[in-house]
Amino acid sequence: KDVFIIDDSLFDRSRSKKTELLAKVFDHCSMKYRNGYRMLTLGWSDGNSFVPINHCLMSAADDKNLLCKAADFDGRSLAGKRRKQSRRKATEVMIDLLKAARSSGISAKYVLFDSWFSSPKTITALKTDCELDTIAMVKKSSKIKYGYQDGKYNIKEIYKQCKKRRGRSKYLLSVDVTVGDEAIPAKIVCVRNKSRKKDWLAIISTDTMISEEEIIRIYGKRWDIEVFFKTCKSYLHLVKECRSLSYDALTAHVSIVFVRYMMLAVTQRCNTDDKTICELFYRLMDELDDITFNQSMRIIIDALMDTVMEHFHITEQQLEDFTTSLVQRLPKYMQKALEYGSAAA
CATH class of the missing domain: 1.20.1270 (Substrate Binding Domain Of Dnak; Chain:A; Domain 2)
Incomplete structure (x- = not known):
């Protein structure tokens, strides 16, 4: 099944001081703030090949974290719209990237993302505005609640109430819930955390017709974007090659790096998939x-x-x-x- 994958990665500019729209960005790997951008990326995958589709270098939405201001451009121009977009919320920009991809003729069945983007508001917007089903990691937050039976509970409360599967089952728990005020039907599947034996993870899917095993299998495709980020930074000179101070130049540089990766992805597909001889x-x-x-x-x-x-x-x-x-x-x-x-x- 073809999927869209959404994730962001740190675009590090720690040594820069005057780069346009430079901001303090929280790095989830080091758990520290660094100077740079959040590189929000939309990709497409069929499980074998990953192709980056669109991106946005996200600056700080709050002026407190903004280190350098943007250059003056007409708000109606492409440069002006791009700079406004960089200071919006990542979840809102994600919807824009998906709509642009679908208007270009790119289609997929599901949208995959991790717990950082997994909120009822985002899942509802994808279902109502984009008509796309979501398969995402659930954030273990006491503030995020789902409709279950006759009330609303967070994921930890739902996990405690339900009986778990024993033995070597691929998942521990599967429950039907509703998401948001629109009461969108969804299915939550809880699985074991391989890193911590006593811990568990939860995956939510707005497509309730597919099996639990299929939900787990499809969500596994999200790892393709992590490999993509690692390849771009380690081998395609994503961060260190361009030292320009212009936001437009940095956006163009990211696009060029993405095109390099596309060429490698196509070459690998042609070398490994016999169906490419049509x-x-x-x-x-x-x-x-x-x-x-x-x-x-x-x-x-x-x-x-x-x-x-x-x-x-x-x-x-x-x-x-x-x-x-x-x-x-x-x-x-x-x-x-x-x-x-x-x-x-």
């Missing part, structure tokens, strides 16, 4: 499958007949009756394969 792949694979299946059936039947004649010493008429009875008991697609094999022979 119609020739399907023609070759279909022909090989038919020939292999028919020949296999004929070999099995011929070996069976030879074994019966050798051990039971039956007549030709008895062997023919036995063969006819055996073929009639086989499924129709096997009977057709045997008929096709006889005609080819």
